[in-house]
Amino acid sequence: MKKRTASALAGLLVASLALTGCGSGRSGETTAAGTNAAKGFAANATIGVALPWLGTQNWKEAQDMFTAQLKTAGFTPMVQAADNKAPQQSQQIDAMVKAGAKVIVVGAVDGTQLGTSLKNARDAGVAIIGYDRLIQNTEAVDALVQFGSVKTGELQGQSLLEGLAKRKGAGPYNIELFGGGPSDANAPDFFKGAMSVLQPKIDAGLIKVVSGQNTFTQVATVDWDNAKAQSRMDSLLSGFYSGKKVDGVLSPNDGIARAILTSCKQHGYATADLPVVDGLDAENESVTSIWNGEQYSTTAKPTDKLVGKSIDLIKALQAGQALPAPSSKTNNGKIDVPVYQLDPTVVTKDNAKQVFASDPERLKLLT
Secondary structure, X not given: OHHXXXXXXXXXXXXXXXXXXXXXXXXXXXXXXXXXXXXXXXXXXXXXXXXXXXXXXXXXXXXXXXXXXXXXXXXXEEEEEOOOOHHHHHHHHHHHHHOOOOEEEEOOOOOOOXXXXXXXXXXXXXXXXXXXXXXXXXXXXXXXXXXXXXXXXXXXXXXXXXXXXXXXXXXXXXXXEOOOOOOOOHHHHHHHHHHHHHHHHHHOOOXXXXXXXXXXXXXXXXXXXXXXXXXXXXXXXXXXXXXXXXXXXXXXXXXXXXXXXXXXXXOOOOHHHOOEEOOOOOOHHHHHHHHOOOOOOEEEOOHXXXXXXXXXHHHHHHOOOOOOOOOEEEEOOOOEEEEEEXXXXXXXXXXXXHHOOOOHHHHOOOO
């Protein structure tokens, strides 16, 4: 009798452990969200937002908009920025978990270095939403909200070609290439998209990368640092453009675009001779530069739309609902992450007023 009782108890224990294992993680297909979040949570719950830094206009806008819009939605926001330091961001995520956050939105400093903190958050039942940048090599991510990064690069490459034809005549053209920060998962994709447009023109001889620096590793700008970009442009102009002009430069964002143009001005380029330079983020300074005929274009990724989509997902989780069908999925090295993708828009002087018709802050710059 004792043996039968012990055997029965052991069986119950094994079954209990098996059920606990099923409830605490993922098996096969990804679950809708962190286990606690999937059941819904209080309407005034704490929502964490971990941003990489506040060094560019779009991230400062994200800080302000998340704080305001989460409050409007009834949540308690906990928004922090990590000064582009991955260990600091991990500590901030840990603090958000301890504070009882039910969802953490993560704009990763380095999407490969957050695995331990995000696993701990997952184990605590927290849902994780990637913001703008893919979180890599972890199962502890439920969704990614972003503007398509390869598509963004394609638009940048197309804009560069269009600007060259418009400002520099028939060609062939001398160009240089810049990439973003290598720790940002978006940066190689921006470059990949741009090169899918530019490489056929390089192969056909319409454009020439005079320096020969044409791989992402060669052209990446560590930490998206404008000063590093300007220093590299100085070196390119001094080393490869004696007796010739650079006609165009592929730039991964607006800050780097302005650094490139500053370098050219300091090397004696008049406004009419400046290279065609694209950008990204529609920062105020670059919108003004475009309107004044210097920077040729930017690619707008409106922060309010990105924040708004993130909050839509948070609201679904709060109500205990499954997340809506994603636009696509992308593999992060561990799982296929559902992607909620928005469409970026190229902005030039020709269409700026139309693009910013509902953006009073930027519209007032176009005078």
